[in-house]
Amino acid sequence: MRCLTHPLLRKLLSLPLQCVPGQGTLSKGAVVSPKQLFLRHSCSAGRGFVTATDMVNYWQKVFETNGIPEARESSQYIVSFVLGAKTFQSLDSKSLHTPLTALQQEQIQQLSHRRLQRMPVQYVLGEWDFWDLTLKMRPPVFIPRPETEDLVSLVVEEEFQKCENSALCFPVAAPHPVILEIGCGSGAIALSLLCKLPQSRVIAMDKEEAAVDLTRENAHRLQLQERIHIIHQDVSHCSAKQLLLWGPIDVIVSNPPYIFHEDMASLDAEILRYEDLDALDGGDDGMRVIKTILALAPSLLKVSGSVFLEVDPRHPDMVEHWLQVHPDLLLTLRAIHKDFCGKPRFLHIQKQSS
Amino acid sequence: MNVPGLFHFAFLLRGVQTPSWTRWILRKQQLSLPSVPLLQAERKNSLKLLELREAELEEQFVRGDGPGGQATNKTNNCVVLKHIPSGIVVKCHQTRSVEKNRKIAREILQEKVDLFYKGEDSDVFKEKKASEKQKQEKKRRAKENLERKKLFKEMQQLDKE
Numbered sequence: 001m002r003c004l005t006h007p008l009l010r011k012l013l014s015l016p017l018q019c020v021p022g023q024g025t026l027s028k029g030a031v032v033s034p035k036q037l038f039l040r041h042s043c044s045a046g047r048g049f050v051t052a053t054d055m056v057n058y059w060q061k062v063f064e065t066n067g068i069p070e071a072r073e074s075s076q077y078i079v080s081f082v083l084g085a086k087t088f089q090s091l092d093s094k095s096l097h098t099p100l101t102a103l104q105q106e107q108i109q110q111l112s113h114r115r116l117q118r119m120p121v122q123y124v125l126g127e128w129d130f131w132d133l134t135l136k137m138r139p140p141v142f143i144p145r146p147e148t149e150d151l152v153s154l155v156v157e158e159e160f161q162k163c164e165n166s167a168l169c170f171p172v173a174a175p176h177p178v179i180l181e182i183g184c185g186s187g188a189i190a191l192s193l194l195c196k197l198p199q200s201r202v203i204a205m206d207k208e209e210a211a212v213d214l215t216r217e218n219a220h221r222l223q224l225q226e227r228i229h230i231i232h233q234d235v236s237h238c239s240a241k242q243l244l245l246w247g248p249i250d251v252i253v254s255n256p257p258y259i260f261h262e263d264m265a266s267l268d269a270e271i272l273r274y275e276d277l278d279a280l281d282g283g284d285d286g287m288r289v290i291k292t293i294l295a296l297a298p299s300l301l302k303v304s305g306s307v308f309l310e311v312d313p314r315h316p317d318m319v320e321h322w323l324q325v326h327p328d329l330l331l332t333l334r335a336i337h338k339d340f341c342g343k344p345r346f347l348h349i350q351k352q353s354s
Numbered sequence: 355m356n357v358p359g360l361f362h363f364a365f366l367l368r369g370v371q372t373p374s375w376t377r378w379i380l381r382k383q384q385l386s387l388p389s390v391p392l393l394q395a396e397r398k399n400s401l402k403l404l405e406l407r408e409a410e411l412e413e414q415f416v417r418g419d420g421p422g423g424q425a426t427n428k429t430n431n432c433v434v435l436k437h438i439p440s441g442i443v444v445k446c447h448q449t450r451s452v453e454k455n456r457k458i459a460r461e462i463l464q465e466k467v468d469l470f471y472k473g474e475d476s477d478v479f480k481e482k483k484a485s486e487k488q489k490q491e492k493k494r495r496a497k498e499n500l501e502r503k504k505l506f507k508e509m510q511q512l513d514k515e
Binding site: 069070073074077086087088089090120121122128129130131132142143145146147149150153255257258259263267268270271275279280310312313339340341343345 | 413415421422423424425426427428429430431446447448449450451452453454456
């Protein structure tokens with residue numbers, strides 16, 4: 001970690017050469033720890049105490065100096081977390097101006113040091129939110145991306161449509177959808193679906209034991225463990241039989257690794273150093289796992305059952321073409337949905353009746 | 355000195371006429387179905403506010419000009435929502451979820467737009483006024499109580515002497 005010794009940087013922090021009496025001057029060339037510099041800064045401000053805003057500003061500058069992306073956001077999330085809030089904007093005026101305790105400052109420093117190692121904020125805090133849920137996060141299990149919240153909406157909508165279309169649309173005879181998630185990671189998709197579809201059950205699968213453990217942990221924290229069955233299995237090596245424990249499946253959902261192999265090297269350090277690359281790398285055309293899922297789907301799905309996939313924006317055409325050259329699968333691409341940035345991101349594929 | 359790395363990404367202005375928008379409205383309607391109680395609680399139903407039309411809204415996200423999706427791990431989930439006819443802009447970063455921020459942004463914007471067009475007739479204004487009146491009443495009563503107690507103590511002192 002580079003320290004703030006450069007005179008230009010000290011100027012940036014508005015540090016005088018001499019601080020309050022008794023502190024003494026810093027001899028040239030000495031390495032100053034962020035803590036010392038910080039105390040001097042707040043002393044020089046004449047207040048003698050440190051607020052949340054001071055901390056955010058300070059660590060933002062440290063992150064910027066050290067080339068850490070999202071410097072301001074990172075420091076805001078860390079400080080808010082230590083104060084028990086989710087975001088800086090949600091803190092009230094009182095919290096922003098109350099002096100921080102020594103323990104709080106220490107906690108912020110510890111977390112910030114992890115961020116200085118390019119650790120993703122979600123791993124630094126050990127938790128992150130996905131729609132209404134707060135989930136534990138732990139490297140190297142894949143961190144849910146915001147786009148994927150829309151994938152959950154699509155599945156929920158589809159189930160509501162079915163309910164509306166069917167004659168049995170009152171609570172007593174509500175359907176009990178069985179959903180299969182392939183590559184559950186932290187459990188974000190599986191657990192969100194369980195919350196939004198109270199009658200549903202989920203079979204969640206991941207080839208990494210760390211992911212299976214984390215999904216299980218999150219399921220228990222949310223008291224959803226009775227409705228989810230978590231399997232440690234690689235979709236490339238599994239049989240349909242293993243997954244039919246609750247009968248034919250209504251929906252298969254997945255955010256499979258879909259990055260083109262050649263694009264892997266250009267990912268941010270946060271991703272390359274800490275996340276499971278197998279959760280990202282989809283092979284040469286990014287389609288390796290997508291194809292595996294689609295090949296397996298017909299033997300698992302009910303007629304008119306659906307597959308919902310998150311993909312790379314280049315994949316919709318490729319998948320459509322692939323399905324056309326594999327007509328025996330009886331799968332049709334029903335819809336392509338865009339993400340909140342307007343990129344084609346989600347595929348809705350349906351099993352036809354033979 | 356290095357270029358400040360404050361903005362490693364650009365704002366993306368997104369028009370509203372994408373399929374993802376119609377789906378959002380549809381989803382919103384479906385989420386208020388009585389048969390699914392576990393979903394997000396309904397906002398204060400007591401307020402009658404002007405409905406916002408998605409076609410009149412413009413939304414911005416800080417997601418960068420990169421590929422997005424799995425290839426990006428940005429944590430800025432701030433949503434900036436503009437109501438085009440009135441020019442009112444709302445910025446929301448209250449939660450760590452994009453979807454929740456979008457929902458909250460719409461709620462806040464709806465209140466502001468209602469205030470803008472209805473002024474003192476707005477339920478938002480009336481509710482604020484009522485709660486302020488309540489607060490002042492409470493303060494007044496508390497002050498009265500304090501003075502009464504003070505007077506009582508003084509009288510007790512006098513009796514002792």
